Amino acid sequence: xxxxxxxxxxxxxxxxxxxxxxxxxxxxxxxxxxxxxxxxxxxxxxxxxxxxxxxxxxxxxxxxxxxxxxxxxxxxxxxxxxxxxxxxxxxxxxxxxxxxxxxxxxxxxxxxxxxxxxxxxxxxxxxxxxxxxxxxxxxxxxxxxxxxxxxxxxxxxxxxxxxxxxxxxxxxxxxxxxxxxxxxxxxxxxxxxxxxxxxxxxxxxxxxxxxxxxxxxxxxxxxxxxxxxxxxxxxxxxxxxxxxxxxxxxxxxxxxxxxxxxxxxxxxxxxxxxxxxxxxxxxxxxx
Ligand SMILES: [Zn+2]
Numbered sequence: 001x002x003x004x005x006x007x008x009x010x011x012x013x014x015x016x017x018x019x020x021x022x023x024x025x026x027x028x029x030x031x032x033x034x035x036x037x038x039x040x041x042x043x044x045x046x047x048x049x050x051x052x053x054x055x056x057x058x059x060x061x062x063x064x065x066x067x068x069x070x071x072x073x074x075x076x077x078x079x080x081x082x083x084x085x086x087x088x089x090x091x092x093x094x095x096x097x098x099x100x101x102x103x104x105x106x107x108x109x110x111x112x113x114x115x116x117x118x119x120x121x122x123x124x125x126x127x128x129x130x131x132x133x134x135x136x137x138x139x140x141x142x143x144x145x146x147x148x149x150x151x152x153x154x155x156x157x158x159x160x161x162x163x164x165x166x167x168x169x170x171x172x173x174x175x176x177x178x179x180x181x182x183x184x185x186x187x188x189x190x191x192x193x194x195x196x197x198x199x200x201x202x203x204x205x206x207x208x209x210x211x212x213x214x215x216x217x218x219x220x221x222x223x224x225x226x227x228x229x230x231x232x233x234x235x236x237x238x239x240x241x242x243x244x245x246x247x248x249x250x251x252x253x254x255x256x257x258x259x260x261x262x263x264x265x266x267x268x269x270x271x272x273x274x275x276x277x278x279x280x281x282x283x284x285x286x287x
Pocket of ligand 1: 058059090094211215
């Protein structure tokens with residue numbers, strides 16, 4: 001699957017998980033979002049940004065890829081190291097082991113906080129793990145020591161930069177500006193986090209899982225059980241070279257079939273984000 005398709009799927013998956021909206025078109029009510037994990041209107045928007053970025057993360061195993069060029073030079077260094085460690089494209093980072101490691105990294109980054117002095121405190125600041133309480137209850141925040149979450153901050157800026165680079169088609173010569181965009185949007189996410197303390201881990205894990213599913217539906221498939229290579233009595237349509245699992249209904253990456261699927265997925269994500277923005281602004285729109 002192509003980068004923009006992965007990012008759209010990540011945003012759509014977040015909308016599906018967290019959206020609680022209904023679009024009324026004449027006599028027909030269309031639900032937007034399953035409301036499995038309600039996170040508030042702002043949280044639908046900020047979480048989708050992180051989930052869209054996380055849906056690009058597995059392709060950091062491709063040093064020449066778009067994602068590797070999203071936040072130079074940091075993303076390039078990470079991509080080179082990831083490619084070496086993962087044994088090549090669509091292997092470790094597209095496997096169940098890789099998914100577990102990314103989720104552990106998200107958990108760790110949510111927990112690794114650094115206390116800061118009073119001078120650096122920002123009472124409305126809230127990061128994953130705080131569940132938004134600091135922003136919602138300033139008095140409670142005032143009684144806590146100031147903290148920052150450096151790993152979560154770096155990871156978020158990287159994820160957002162990936163999403164911006166891919167969705168906004170930022171050319172390489174402007175990629176350094178992604179630092180500014182990533183940090184500004186990162187601050188926006190930090191001050192308007194989804195209203196569920198699990199949100200960061202769920203958004204990162206969901207984004208990666210959606211990426212794996214998207215690639216599994218293409219001709220190349222993914223090394224799901226990396227590092228194992230097991231001979232299984234399966235037809236080569238579904239399992240090749242004792243490693244790559246696939247259900248190639250979309251054909252090659254970037255095919256017409258992929259685009260035919262991605263158009264409604266993108267419209268769904270946009271519908272959810274529009275509903276969230278309208279509700280957040282306190283407006284009601286009837287068509
Ligand atoms: Zn991939």
